[in-house]
Amino acid sequence: MGLFDKLAGWLGLKKKEVNVLCLGLDNSGKTTIINQLKPTNSCLGEKNWCHLLQAQAQDIVPTIGFSIEKFKTSSLSFTVFDMSGQGRYRNLWEHYYKEGQAIIFVIDSSDKLRMVVAKEELDTLLNHPDIKHRRIPILFFANKMDLRDALSSVKVSQLLCLENIKDKPWHICASNAVQGEGLQEGVDWLQGTD
C-alpha cells in the first residue's frame, strides 16, 4: 500500500476526492516525490502502470505544463496536480488554487542561488486571494538532502521566512525523493492536520 492509503485514513475524507497541489521550482523533485507517493502495487489502471515504469527507470523528464495523477485507494480518490516549475509555466499554478485542499511545496535545498526565487513564488502563492484567507495546510519538502552542498531544513525554512506563516498549518521536512527518505514524515504530518 502506498503512503496515500494512510493519508486517506487520517484525513477522514472517506470516498471523497482530495485535491493536492504539488508546487515548487523546476528541477526541485516534484514529479519524483509524487512517483514515490503513488501506490507501488499493480492493482491500478494502465496509466499508472506507465508512471510506475517511469519511476523505476529513473527516467523522469521535466514536466511540461502540468500533469494530473489520479489514484484510488480503498477509501479515497486522490488527484495530485503535478505542476511544472519552469518559469514560463508558473503562471498556471494559480488557476488550480481554488480546487486545492492541500499544498506540497518542494524546494531543492542544494540550489542556494534560487532560494530567493522559491521565496518569491511562495510569497506570491501565500498572497493570492484564493489562498490568503484559507487555512490550507502546506507541507514543505527540503528535497535533495542527500547532496553534499544541501542546506538543512532549518536553514531552508529560515531563508523562506516560514515563521511568518501564522494563519496556516505548515510543516517542513528534509527529504531525498530518489530514495524515498523523509517523505513518510511529511505525510504523517499531513495526517494530523485535517
Add this chain to the structure above:
Amino acid sequence: MASVHMEMKDSAVSSSKWLDAHYDPVANLYTFSSCIALADLHGDGENKLVVGDLGTGASNMKLKVYRGTGLLSENTLLDLPTGLVSFLMDQHEPCTPAIAVASGPFIYIYKNLRPYFKFTLPTLEVNPLEQDVWSQAREDMIDPMTLKEMLEGIRDKADIPLSVRSLRFLMLEPQDMEAYVNLHKQQPIRRQTVITCIGTLKKNMADDDAVSCLVIGTESQEVYILDPEAFTILAKMSLPSVPTLMDVTGQFDVEFRITIACRNGNIYILRRDSPRPKYCIELSSHPVGLVRMGKNVVVGCAQETLHGYTQKGKKLWTTYLPAPVTTMAVLDLPTRGFQAVLVGLANCEVHVYRDKNLISTIKTPDLVTSICFGRYGREDGTLIMTTKGGGLIVKILKRTAVFDDKDSAPGPPIAQSIRLNVPKKTKLYVDQTMRERENAVAMHRAFQMDLSRMRLAAARAYVKALESSLTPMSASLTEPLKMNAVVQGLGPSFKLTLNIQNTAACRPVMNLAISFLYDENLYSMRTAFFKIPLLVPGLNYPIDTFVECLSDKGISDIIKVFVLREGKSAPLLTAHINMPVSEGLALN
C-alpha cells in the same frame, strides 16, 4: 556568506524588479565583461559562470568556474587574460562547449575544463636590418654597446618595428647587456603581436547549439577568423587602427558583420567578402562599451554619452549619462521577447536602457567592472556583476517584472522629442525666400529709409503739438501742469471732471482759466468758461462741470478743453475728450 545573503534580502525593496540572489563582497574576483561567460559546461542543463580572473597585479591570474553560489574549479592562467568566450567546437556527443581564453599572442582552449589546445598568432615580419645586427652580434663582430646604438638607429627610423627581444635589450642597464645577448643571440628573432579582443561567429547554422568560429582582433590592426576544429585561419581582415571592442553577428559561410570599436575612436563594420571595413562611425569621444541590440549598435562613450547607430553607421539617438561608463552588456530575454542595454556607471549604478529610455536603475554597493546577463544555473534572467573590490553580485529578474517603456530619467518630457509634422514648403514660400536672399541689401535699405521717414514724421508731429500746446502736459517751464479728464454718466447728462495738478516743485500757479470748445448743436454746457483757483504744487484739483447731450441720434463728438493763462491767447495745454454716445433718452 549566509548572513550577507540575509541582510541583502531584508534591504531589498519589494517593488524592485530584481531578486538579490547572492552577494559576496570578498569573492576575490577581478575581471571585465570581456572575460566573463555563461556556459553549460557539463551538459546538464545547468549553466556555469566562467571567469578569466585578472588577479591582483601580475599574479593570481586564474580561470574560475562558479556553480550557483560557490566556486567549482580554478585553473592557473600563465598570462593576463584579454578575453574569454565559450563556443562549440564540434557537435560530437556530449555536446559541451569549449572555453577559449585569449592572453598575449595565444588562445588557450579548454575542454571539460582541461587544457586542450593552444593557438599561437602567426608571427609578423622581422625588420631585415634588425636581423642583420643580431647576426653580427652572434658572430661576436659587434659588442653590446654598438648593438645598442645600431638598434636605436633602426628603432628611430624603420617602418617595421623592433621585436620584443630588441626592445627589452634597449631597456637594460649596461652591466646586464652582455649576459642578455649571450642568452638570446642563438635564437631566431620573432616578432609577435598580441590579441586585444575575441568573439565568436556561428559557422553555418544559426541554432544555439551550432558550431562557432573564433574571431580575434590583434594589436597589429588585424582581424582573424579561425576554424572551430582545426584552428586554421579562415579569413583575415585589416583595420585602420587597433581593435578594442568587438561584436560579431551572422554566420561565417552565409553573411556576417563584425562591428569593431578601435583605439582611434572610430567604429568599423566589417562584412563577409570585404577585406577592409565597409562602414565607419566616427565618434566624438572614445568608445568604452559596445553592444548589439537587434539590428542596431549601442555605444557607450568616454564623454558620458550613449549612442544608438544603425548597422550602416547612421546615428539614431544620443542619451546623456550621469557618470562615466565602466562597462556594458546586453540584457536579452528571448523567452519574453525583451532586449535592453545594461550600462555600468562610475557612480555605483547600473542603468537599463531600452533605446534611449532609461527603464530601470540598479544601485550597487561597489563600482561594477563587469556585467554578464543570461541563463545561470537554471534561471534565464540572471544578472551577474563583479565589482572593483573583487565582489560578486548575482541578481535574478523577477518572473513578474515588467518594464515600462517610458523614460524614467529626469529631463525634458518625451513630447519634446516628438517630431512635428511640418508641412512641405510651398512654391510661394520658396520664391519669397529666393527673392529675399537675392535682394537682401535693397530690402534692408528700403526698410531703413521708411523707418527714418516715419521717425521724422513722428518728430514733426510732436514738435507741432508742443508748439501749439495740444497736449495735456504743459511744456512751459514756468507753468508745469498736468491734466486729465473723466466723463461719468450714461447720458444725456454727463459729468465731466477735470483733474488739474501743478507739477512744479514749490511754485504755485495762479490766474488760470479753463475754456471748452464743442459743437453747440450737439452739446450744451452750463458754463463753458471759468477761472481756476491758485494751484498749490503737488495737489490734485478736481473741477466738475456738466454736459448735456442734445441729440438722440446716437452720435458723439469731441470736446476740447483749454487751460489758459490770463492775457495770453495760446493755451498752456489742451485735452481732447472723446464723449461717449448718449444712451439715455433725451429729456422731453
